[in-house]
Amino acid sequence: MNETAASPGSAHLRARAEIDLxxxxxxxxxxxxxxxxxxxxxxxxxxxxxxxxxxxxxxxxxxxxxxxxxxxxxxxxxxxxxxxxxxxxxxxxxxxxxxxxxxxxxxxxxxxxxxxxxxxxxxxxxxxxxxxxxxxxxxxxxxxxxxxxxxxxxxxxxxxxxxxxxxxxxxxxxxxxxxxxxxxxxxxxxxxxxxxxxxxxxxxxxxxxxxxxxxxxxxxxxxxxxxxxxxxxxxxxxxxYGIAPSPALGTPADFGLRPAMTLSASLALVKHAPGGHGVGYGHRYVTPGPTTLGLVPVGYADGVPRQASGAGPVLVDGKLRTVAGGIAMDQFVVDLGGDEPRAGTEVVLFGPGDRGEPTAQDWAQAAGTIAYEIVTRVGSRVPRVLVNETPEGPGGRDGAPERDGAAAAGAGAGASGTP
Structure with missing residues (x-):
């Protein structure tokens, strides 16, 4: 429960858990x-x-x-x-x-x-x-x-x-x-x-x-x-934190709730691979044909559940992709199907779902667990980056997502986060 500084304006974070207060x-x-x-x-x-x-x-x-x-x-x-x-x-x-x-x-x-x-x-x-x-x-x-x-x-x-x-x-x-x-x-x-x-x-x-x-x-x-x-x-x-207690009760929106955490990472590498190329330990995924592979630099040491290997959903450059093969300690791979996003492109593991990204519940389903565990297990290597830290955002509308404006303000003021 110690607080450390983290600048939400930084474009060079390997990964970040953005917390919308x-x-x-x-x-x-x-x-x-x-x-x-x-x-x-x-x-x-x-x-x-x-x-x-x-x-x-x-x-x-x-x-x-x-x-x-x-x-x-x-x-x-x-x-x-x-x-x-x-x-x-x-x-x-x-x-x-x-x-x-x-x-x-x-x-x-x-x-x-x-x-x-x-x-x-x-x-x-x-x-x-x-x-x-x-x-x-x-x-x-x-x-x-x-x-x-x-x-x-x-x-x-x-x-x-x-x-x-x-x-x-x-x-x-x-x-x-x-x-x-x-x-x-x-x-x-x-x-x-x-x-x-x-x-x-x-x-x-x-x-x-x-x-x-x-x-x-x-x-x-x-x-x-x-x-x-x-x-x-x-x-x-x-x-x-904006998570419905169980899918049987309904979605967060059904109760007027909004997930507060968005977990994302930056693509570390994009490369071409031929068909028949094994991916990751044990070659649990083999490319079905010529394709591009993206390396996402987070893994089970960061709280990404290994049980979601081959099933975990992510949003890359506006498209939903699935973890290809096993989730390793520090990284996993997605098959980009020939697309060539630049290294550094944002990969959203989960968030509120506004942009078509997966939710914590989607990851819970992929891992055979509950959404509580998905957010709670995000590890200390992932900085928590606070947005909308003050009770009123721009225009006095607390609750409206102001991601870019909040990030700029946080970068200037020195936003705080908890690892």
């Missing part, structure tokens, strides 16, 4: 409109799903997010540094703790923490004694996902222990929460069952004396399609 702000506003009665958390874990946690967190707050979510404590602590420039009134929560974690540092940084079991409660109360201030704790329930969270059979014990610690001034139970397993599958019965269990566990906790500030269970698909799951706070992750 106007699109992200528009996504947050659209998502908030789906849950107008709930507070809004933008989840920026995994370096903002590969987009750059700090600039994305700031953009989300500018668009009205009042909470930020992180998985690991160190992700959350980075959001509380002066460099992050996150307003003090914005709440930060993290939930993926292991024994011996930096509980005291989190408490002192005013980070909300999640507790799923007795070991975590013991560690957070010990840390609160050392910090000399109460911890803000969200008790997590396992309503059916089967990952983190307290099982119903152990819930009363955990709640009672938390209330004793609260009475001792060591913590405040500020939240009760859970996570949905199948909200991205329309009509799946598990969602209704989990919501019933969640209400039951909230009622049980409140009967023991818990008075939470927020109750929350809704993830991106539930924000968009399950209004009964909204409660007091919703947590949007992948949808903040």
């Amino acid at each position: 106007a699109a992200l702000r528009a996504n947050v506003r659209s998502l908030r409109s789906h849950a107008p009665g709930a507070a809004f958390m933008a989840v920026v874990k995994a370096d903002g799903y590969g987009h750059g946690a700090l600039p994305c967190a700031r953009a989300a707050v500018e668009a009205g997010a009042t909470w930020l979510g992180a998985a690991t404590p160190h992700e959350a602590l980075a959001l509380r540094t002066p460099e992050a420039r996150i307003p003090a009134g914005v709440r930060v929560m993290c939930w993926l703790w292991t024994p011996g974690g930096p509980w005291r540092e989190a408490i002192e940084a005013d980070i909300d923490v999640s507790v799923s079991g007795m070991w975590a409660l013991e560690e957070v109360t010990a840390a609160a004694r050392l910090a000399g201030r109460p911890a803000r704790v969200h008790l997590k329930t396992d309503t059916g996902l089967g990952r983190g969270g307290c099982q119903p059979a152990d819930w009363a014990e955990l709640v009672a222990a938390a209330l004793r610690a609260e009475a001792d001034g060591l913590l405040q139970v500020v939240g009760v929460w859970s996570h949905l397993a199948c909200a991205d599958e329309p009509g799946h019965p598990a969602t209704a069952a989990q919501l019933t269990r969640f209400r039951e566990m909230i009622a049980a906790a409140e009967a023991q004396g818990v008075r939470p500030e927020v109750r929350h269970i809704a993830n991106s698909p539930a924000v968009l399609t399950v209004p009964e799951a909204h409660f007091d706070l919703v947590r949007a992750g992948v949808s903040v």
Whole structure:
């Protein structure tokens, strides 16, 4: 979550992940409109799903997010540094703790923490004694996902222990929460069952004396399609970045979302090759006749999934092409069919689709995975280049893609990015 300078005006980048912060702000506003009665958390874990946690967190707050979510404590602590420039009134929560974690540092940084079991409660109360201030704790329930969270059979014990610690001034139970397993599958019965269990566990906790500030269970698909799951706070992750949670629910445009990342590279070489010429390791592709081959200088070390070998789509000089043969660590080849674009020509792996380029979902289909993984795995060798970094673009129209103008402004001002 460190930020480094990257000039979007540079024409000499091997590869770039352009991050449209106007699109992200528009996504947050659209998502908030789906849950107008709930507070809004933008989840920026995994370096903002590969987009750059700090600039994305700031953009989300500018668009009205009042909470930020992180998985690991160190992700959350980075959001509380002066460099992050996150307003003090914005709440930060993290939930993926292991024994011996930096509980005291989190408490002192005013980070909300999640507790799923007795070991975590013991560690957070010990840390609160050392910090000399109460911890803000969200008790997590396992309503059916089967990952983190307290099982119903152990819930009363955990709640009672938390209330004793609260009475001792060591913590405040500020939240009760859970996570949905199948909200991205329309009509799946598990969602209704989990919501019933969640209400039951909230009622049980409140009967023991818990008075939470927020109750929350809704993830991106539930924000968009399950209004009964909204409660007091919703947590949007992948949808903040303009990606629909699953094709079964619809496309980004169906929900007023726009993908924020465009991944591109510059052709490193264009050359003629005869028919019958093997391409790449194992000669998994052989040219069917005389043709031209283009070398794209990104590979699986940059996050391009090797599973998409022979299938990954790209846009080269206005034409859709497919990866020819295997995707190597640093590069792959496309068959240009006799066309001769110049070295340095832009190759778009994925983006919003406005120019006919593939989307992250297209790559997910080619690789047999989900779009979440496609954007999150883009590696540290690819600079993140921010465009539309200020809340209002030219003419005051935040959300309108101003690629060339934003690039020129960023080049003059020194745009920032996250590797």
